[in-house]
Amino acid sequence: MARTRKTSQKEAVSAEITRTQGLFAAQELLSSVRRRHPHIGQATIYRQLKEMARHGELHNFRHGRATLYSAHANNVVHFICERCGAMQHIKLARADFVGAVEKETGQKACHFQLDVFGTCAKCAKKRWAMPGK
Numbered sequence: 001m002a003r004t005r006k007t008s009q010k011e012a013v014s015a016e017i018t019r020t021q022g023l024f025a026a027q028e029l030l031s032s033v034r035r036r037h038p039h040i041g042q043a044t045i046y047r048q049l050k051e052m053a054r055h056g057e058l059h060n061f062r063h064g065r066a067t068l069y070s071a072h073a074n075n076v077v078h079f080i081c082e083r084c085g086a087m088q089h090i091k092l093a094r095a096d097f098v099g100a101v102e103k104e105t106g107q108k109a110c111h112f113q114l115d116v117f118g119t120c121a122k123c124a125k126k127r128w129a130m131p132g133k
Contacts (some may be wrong), residue, residue, distance in 0.1 A: 012037045013048045023061065023068040023076065023089070061113045063087070076113045081120035090116075 016033045017024075030045045049069055052058040061068045061076050070076070077092045092114070101109040 009037065009040050009044050010048055012040065013045060017052075017058070017069075017071055020071070023070050025066060025068055029069070059111060063115075075111050078113075078115045079120070080115055080117050081123055082117050083119055083123040086120050086122070088120075 013029070013033055016029060016036075020029070020032070026045055026049055029049070030040070030042055033040050033045065049058060049060075053060050053069070058069050058071055061070070063078065068076075075092065075098075077090050078087050079090050080087045098109050098112060101107060
């Protein structure tokens with residue numbers, strides 16, 4: 001499939017993605033790009049993100065109903081507190097199951113997204129600090 005032509009707007013979006021570390025949402029990217037290019041449209045951002053993901057230049061991850069993007073094929077692990085709903089990205093040193101995906105299914109894994117649920121340290125402290133708990 002032929003790639004679309006490179007425009008100054010697409011170059012601005014690509015440059016901003018290059019400057020971005022970690023995960024980002026489309027709206028965050030739009031806000032960042034608009035600081036330098038105030039007339040860029042939301043549709044331009046979404047089209048370019050979709051095209052870049054389709055060509056493997058970006059990876060997308062689902063978080064709830066939102067899609068997050070990354071220019072890096074890093075694995076994504078979220079810890080989500082079941083009490084307060086806080087979500088934080090954590091690094092996982094080992095993920096032995098990734099190799100098993102190909103071995104057991106014949107499908108090659110590129111990266112993974114894992115949501116781990118529990119009680120965050122802040123909520124755990126609150127629970128134990130409450131009288132009678």
